[in-house]
Amino acid sequence: MATQWQHLTEPQLEPGHGQFIRVEKFAVKVPRGKSCPSNIHQVANEAMRTPGFCDHIRLPVPPRIIYGVNPLDAVKVAESWSKRQTATVFHKPTQTVICRKFRHDKACAVVGVISVPPEWASGEMWTNFCQTSVAWLSDKYGSERLLSVVEHLDEHCLHLHFWIVPRVDETFSTIHQGVKAIEDVGLNATRGVREAAYKKAMSSLQDEFHDRVGKFFGLERLSVGRNRYTRAQWHQKCFFDKQREIEVQKRIEDAVARALEERDLLGNIFVDSDMGSQFNCAVLYPR
The missing domain is CATH 1.20.5 (Single alpha-helices involved in coiled-coils or other helix-helix interfaces)
Structure with missing residues (x-):
């Protein structure tokens, strides 16, 4: 050889200059068997650079809230939504359908990250990027669901964190199009069909962000498998x-x-x- x-x-x-946007589901408590030991409280404290929650940052800098409320307040809204929800389950002993309280390890909020390449610096272009991103988030999810957007400048890449919570009368699938896609194909569908629907929905999220934000700032719509x-x-x-x-x-x-x-x-x-x-x-x- x-x-x-x-x-x-x-x-x-x-090196690719592709866009980066990622959303993830978080619950009040960590779901059993999940590899990432984080709940919505830990994520919010890390975002606000609370001591003890940001040890991975060499020189933490307090973030700037550029939209909405403090993430810790968004957590309270998510908890309130979770407490008001009920789940319908089939009770085998009685062969009936009953309602139960919403489990605390079920997702109650979507937390996302929007990042830019490391070559970017804080300035006019970054400010315009933040404003355009917030406008897209508000249009996509609605101002009542988009509760908070914070700016982080103390890591390798400049980025935004955003918090989305459903309204009281809505289900979680309202704010997560991957979960909505699985509901649309039905829980009785095969695992392969559900996964394909989920991936297609999340890919469309990337397309939407690129059409509304990324392409205006020279960011490419690159797949995860780029530069292989x-x-x-x-x-x-x-x-x-x-x-x-x-x-x-x-x-x-x-x-x-x-x-x-x-x-x-x-x-x-x-x-x-x-x-x-x-x-x-x-x-x-x-x-």
């Missing part, structure tokens, strides 16, 4: 990665060997120095 790639240069992928290696490029990359690993290991071994040689050399010098001192003492002060 080495001879196959030695005459080639390492493959390089062009071909199979030949992948093998080529593996070869160079292995060569770097061998080179680093060789440098470590050489450094260790040099350190041992220097230690032995210094040890010999100290021994010779001690022997010389003993000889001089014997000459100057004979017994």
